[in-house]
Amino acid sequence: MAGYDSQFTIPNLGLLFYIFAAHILLAPFVLLLHCVGNKFPKVKPVSQKAYRYLFWGGSIRFFTESYLDSCTFAFMNLKALDWES
Numbered sequence: 001m002a003g004y005d006s007q008f009t010i011p012n013l014g015l016l017f018y019i020f021a022a023h024i025l026l027a028p029f030v031l032l033l034h035c036v037g038n039k040f041p042k043v044k045p046v047s048q049k050a051y052r053y054l055f056w057g058g059s060i061r062f063f064t065e066s067y068l069d070s071c072t073f074a075f076m077n078l079k080a081l082d083w084e085s
Helices: 014-039 044-080
Strands: none
Touching: 014 044
16 A cells, blocks of 8 residues: 555565464463363462463554554565655
8 A cells, every 4th residue: 555565564564473373372272271270279379370470561562562663564564665666
């Protein structure tokens, strides 16, 4: 839409892809830990720690990383843009 192709986005999204995949795989695990934590109190701290990571620390890190990567790719595309045409 802006008149230039994003040549750096797809190859450099490795870390974001892995963080996103980890969140998708961790969500059912947290649900399972929550169900098990209600029956076994020794599992409750692990369940709470995984819950806090998934819904607070991990998601905030994911959105911060994706925002910073998007800004970096935008600046790299501006540097590689053909200004003559």
